Amino acid sequence: MNQQLSGFLFGLAAFTAWGFLPAYWKQMQAVSPFEILCHRIVWSCIFLTVIISLQKRWGEVGSIVKTPAKLKGLILSGSLIGFNWFVYIWAVNSGRVVETSLGYYINPMINVLLGYLLLGETFSRLQCIAVLFALAGVVYSLIVYGALPKFALTLAITFALYGYARKKIQAAPIPGLLVETVVLFVPALVYILFRLISVDSYFMKNFELTLWMIGAGVVTSLPLLWFAAATKRLNLSTIGILQYLAPSIAFILGVFVYKEAFTRHNLITFGCIWAGVFLYAWESLMKNRRS
Secondary structure, eight states: OOHHHHHHHHHHHHHHHHHTHHHHHHTTTTSOHHHHHHHHHHHHHHHHHHHHHHHTOHHHHHHHHTOHHHHHHHHHHHHHHHHHHHHHHHHHHTTOHHHHHHHHHHHHHHHHHHHHHHSOOOOOHHHHHHHHHHHHHHHHHHHHHSSOOHHHHHHHHHHHHHHHHHHHSOOOHHHHHHHHHHHHHHHHHHHHHHHHHHSOOSTTTSHHHHHHHHHHHHHHHHHHHHHHHHHHHSOHHHHHHHTTHHHHHHHHIIIIISOOOOOHHHHHHHHHHHHHHHHHHHHHHHHHHHO
């Protein structure tokens, strides 16, 4: 199998898995979002520890820990991704799967804005128009509903900031994620133990829910391994196109499986966002052809 094909399959697996993630969190609706988050952190850390051991990459982890600037950066990025995970789980289990998909459609445009504001990158004409379409969708939502799509914007902004933070930190994805989860591991474990001892918890009491909670580490970390493998084999523009698979799957789940409301106003909001996504994807393809 050639590099391009294997890279495409790894990317397809990663973004498909991320797209179906709402269906996974829906299995634990009886569990509070914060407890799910803590299990996601703890079991991700354990799963990543096994992966790092199998890949014999403890030297990379040690190098990160011994570099104060990298360690501080990963503490910050770990906090951002932890908050992003919490908002995502909370949104999914409160019936806002469609809004989460909106957030991840908006995310690339937020990335463009951050690149312009913080990294001195320039807008192309199509990128500028794409951002304006996304902004129009958000403003329309504000005018019609009198409120911003809070979950969508929070997910888009926190994930974009996380991406910016990781871009500034010279650390490989898997060792970096392990350090991020280790930072959050102790408070997450303390909360799980507190729930077990002091408050009623389904963990270790309900066999099915216990398995879902433990599996949270696998469904968090495994797609990242696939994504890392894809980025080594594919150019970034191809990755950029594939990334829209995840929110598209989530959107279909929200509307057709979980029967969330999708009104004419939602259609106009999403229409603006989809127009921006199309232009952004087209720009990526053209840029790749030119290079």
